[in-house]
Amino acid sequence: MLSVKRPEEVIEIINTEFSHIAGEEFVPLTKSLGRVLARDITADEYVPDFDRSTVDGYAVFSRDTFGCTEAIPAILPVVGEILMGQAAEKDLNPGECYAIPTGGAVPKGADSVVMIEYTEDYGDGTIGIMKSTAPGMNMIFRGDDVYPGKTVLKKGRIISSQDIGAMASMGITEVPVTKKLTVGIISTGDELIHHSQKPIGGQIRDVNSPMLESMLEAFGVNTVNYGIIIDDEELLEKKVNEAVSECDVVILSGGSSVGVKDAACRIIESFGTILLHGIAIKPGKPTILGKTNDQKALVGLPGHPVAAYFITKLFVLPLLAKLETREMKTYTISAKVTENISANHGRAQYQACHFFEKDGELFAQPIRGKSGLITSLAGADGYFEIPRDCEGLRQYETIQIIVSTGE
Amino acid sequence: MLSVKRPEEVIEIINTEFSHIAGEEFVPLTKSLGRVLARDITADEYVPDFDRSTVDGYAVFSRDTFGCTEAIPAILPVVGEILMGQAAEKDLNPGECYAIPTGGAVPKGADSVVMIEYTEDYGDGTIGIMKSTAPGMNMIFRGDDVYPGKTVLKKGRIISSQDIGAMASMGITEVPVTKKLTVGIISTGDELIHHSQKPIGGQIRDVNSPMLESMLEAFGVNTVNYGIIIDDEELLEKKVNEAVSECDVVILSGGSSVGVKDAACRIIESFGTILLHGIAIKPGKPTILGKTNDQKALVGLPGHPVAAYFITKLFVLPLLAKLETREMKTYTISAKVTENISANHGRAQYQACHFFEKDGELFAQPIRGKSGLITSLAGADGYFEIPRDCEGLRQYETIQIIVSTGE
Structure with missing residues (x-):
């Protein structure tokens, strides 16, 4: 007889008895939200790929502005205008400047951008600069955001919308993610009917199947609902067998009577090893965790919906995370x-x-x-x-x- | 010229200028996760629909057990066994008991269940009860969970898996939810290229479209991506017009140069009213919010992805919540x-x-x-x-x- 475990012992058992079983696949970037990253994302190019201005103004050699003031502006000829998305036609020479918009590519030669607010356009092809500027001012340099070899996202992370933004900036169109696990759900109990039916006598509607299905789908796994099985050990074993062959994890829910609990226990044992029987929490004590000989997990959940909810939240989701090396x-x-x-x-x-x-x-x-x-x-x-x-x-x-x- | 607003003023503007525009539809219970509940969910029947035992044991008249002890047990004939999911064949009379499993329907007449641990089976059709029980002990009564008229879930709530469980227990198969809003996303800027392309010159990949798309899809609205539009006011206006006719909300993202910002402003104004221009936050100042004459919202987001992210998180999602009366x-x-x-x-x-x-x-x-x-x-x-x-x-x-x- 296995002793009842404390919650931290259950997590320990999950972490030692189970390991990564999820496969890997590539999905388009825009379909990767909420998926588990299967590999580190490392840049192989520079973002941005050019020195970029962060203001509207003039690209200059900063030395040309040293010491200028409103009274004694630095006067420079405007040799061209940078257009958005385009490189300068030619490099900047000392003593010249280029008009440049926010986001524009700073021409080669320039080392700083003066904000338009600190300049005056004389209308004759020259401008006056009223305030000196330092090298690097108002610029983002090539590779400031990302450079080759930089790890931007770590394996195991759930991909968020900002991660999708970062990957878009790096030109990633296909993202390596873990394949979704498949979890089978079987409800047992003579008293259970589908939630669309009206109970008579001592019947109750099956709450756990739809609740667990949605919890697991929200977590990001596929679910297979094997329906409601009456309290017949042979029938149940057959259904568990079917589910084990098709799924990575099988959850047996319900069976609140002693006989059914024992049957669930015997069936789970017949597929491999029982790792624990009973967790010292309220609600949720009568929980069974087992594993098959090929690393698949079998869970016997209590029939009470509230208990089933907490056991799933506290232990089944961490178990799934372990199977796919997901960071929680x-x-x-x-x-x-x-x-x-x-x-x-x-x-x-x-x-x-x-x-x-x-x-x-x-x-x-x-x-x-x-x-x-x-x-x-x-x-x-x-x-x-x-x-x-x-x-x-x-x-x-x-x-x-x-x-x-x-x- | 509209003054720059503080964040709390922006939320105030959203709440006074916009109102519910989302329609209503019914979706199957198992497809309702994450949707916004469009009406209060009120029960029209009892859950459970019968008095239920919470233990394995014997259903009794509690009076028959008063004063019994291990030394002087109360001896009662077992007149039947309650089967899971079935009502008792006949009512219980004083001086009798019924065997009953956890979850079984307590027979009419019984007012309590004695746990099997406190009984002894004499093997002759009678049992001994060693401990007295009180009325209502080890039972859940009809309607303890839900009774007709009880409001179980409030309108505006995002449907969670536990809510799906509660609705399943009530026999709800179709759930009233708000129709998903449709949000159009337009990126502008001569420098922008699709994230699958390789930038040359001063080009940069469009980060905002895929990021915003996934943020909004995760929030639970439909998105339409209108692609990248170059800085041409006429072209942009045409595209905004198309988007406004097809969507509830249109987001213009980008245009970091002054000229494009002004164009975005003029275009948004041409469709109705500009409600604000500039929010006093960092990052994210250059934001425009407008509304069309038929209550659709137009948002001009800054081109910087980080600014676009925070503005969406802090203001666009609350705006969408307001349009669908979603509780946040x-x-x-x-x-x-x-x-x-x-x-x-x-x-x-x-x-x-x-x-x-x-x-x-x-x-x-x-x-x-x-x-x-x-x-x-x-x-x-x-x-x-x-x-x-x-x-x-x-x-x-x-x-x-x-x-x-x-x-």
Whole structure:
């Protein structure tokens, strides 16, 4: 009999027992948002590829402006005008200047740009410069943004829109990403009916399938819904077999009665090894994690939707991240809890909440409800943990809202 | 000439000048993730629709157990077994009990469930109960989760996976959501080339189109990319006209030279009213916001990708949220900045950063780079504001990372 594990032990088991299994593929840059970067992105050219002006003005040799003032301007002939997107027709010689727009390519020879505000156009092909300028002033140099060999994005990162911008600037049209994992979802229970049906007798609608499907799709994996299987071990085993052959991870959800739980356990064991049976958290204790002989993960989730939600959030998503070497950062935000909460001894407790800011302080308002009631999650903004050794929280005590990036 | 506005004035202008224009449609529950709820979701039935046991055990009249102990158990005949998903064949009479699994429907007459752990099966059709139970113990009552008339989700909310779970429990198969807005993106500038091309002379790749497209798609609107238009006022006006007729919002991005900025301004004005010209933030000052006579929004974004990013994040997304009555909550998280930062007087300054947790404290590490360099955003985890009156930040000073929900 495997002992019940604490949350940090579960994460440890995930990290030691599983490893990268996701493949790699290329997708067009504009389709790469939210995907997991499969390799470091390293530049192989300069961005910008030319010295660029950051103001409207005149490109000059800075030495030609040294010591000039409003009273004694430096007078220079304008030998040409830089057009946007075009290189200068010829190089700049000392004693000359070029008119240049913001974003224009500074001509060879020039080492500085004088803002138009500090010049006067005499109308005879010359200008006066009223203020001296230093080398490099009002310019971005070739390669200031990116140069060959510079690592711009790290493998494992979830690609954001600003990352897409950076890759566009580097001319990347195809992005190496990890192939999406496929996760199979099987709901079990004689009492379950599809959510479109009307329950009779002791039936209840299957909440977990659509909820898990959307959680996993939002995380960025493909899901296969294997439907609702009645409490028949043979049937269930057949369905798990089908799912294991088609998916990277298979989630069995439900089966709240003892017999079904035992069946799920036996089936998961028959495919490989059971890594844990029971997690010391509330809600969510009756969780099973196993792996097949070819590194696929099998998860037995509790039937209660709230428990299934937290187990997925806390452990299944990190498991998927491990399988695709995705970078996930979890951190916490301090907030004050709006009311007293009693806690369970010996088990970390997770509580969904609304949060709101008032007078510059963040407050977390727990959403109450008996365990297993899905409406205790509906409308939630986030959740916090009450540690296992905590006997409860007093009103306005500070708690830590858990936030993850990479989901 | 319109004066330059402070960020809070811009949000005020958005909220007073624009109103809901998004239509409404129904989508299947499993396709509703991330969409904006167009109406309150109110229950019209009970969930669960029956009194449900939360443990494996025996359904009883609690009175029959009063005063029983391990020494003097209450002995009751087991008149039947509740099967998952099925109602009891007959009601329970005083002095009897029903075997019942977790999740089973408590038979009429019973008011409590005794956990199997506190019973002994005598093998002759009777059991002994060792511990008295109170009415309602180990049960969830009909409608405990949801009852007719209860509002479960509020209009304007972004539908999350837990919301999908709640709606599944209520039997909702089609969800009322706002129709996705359509946003047109036009890039202008003679220097711009598509990101797949190799720049020559003073050309640069168009970063803003792919970046904005992905930001807006991630936010949940449809985008139409009208490509790159050269600096020709007539051509540009024609393209804006086409975009305005096809979209709810049109974004003109780029045109960093003075002439193009003026042209963008004239064109936006020709379609209706200019609401603001210039926002007192860094980066991002040269921003134009206008509206057409039929409530469509026109935005002129700065050409610098970093400025375009922050203006979109800070003002364009709230504008879109206003047009579809989407609930967005912005709040801040305290963190310590890892290094000194100098700030611009008179303008709020936005700074992208990495963040990490160390010894239970959150740190924000600014990503440095000259203004306009897209790599100063690549790889960022978030950003913070340096207020307009702040002269700079010292190392380890506390700053506020800005987080929004509803994006």
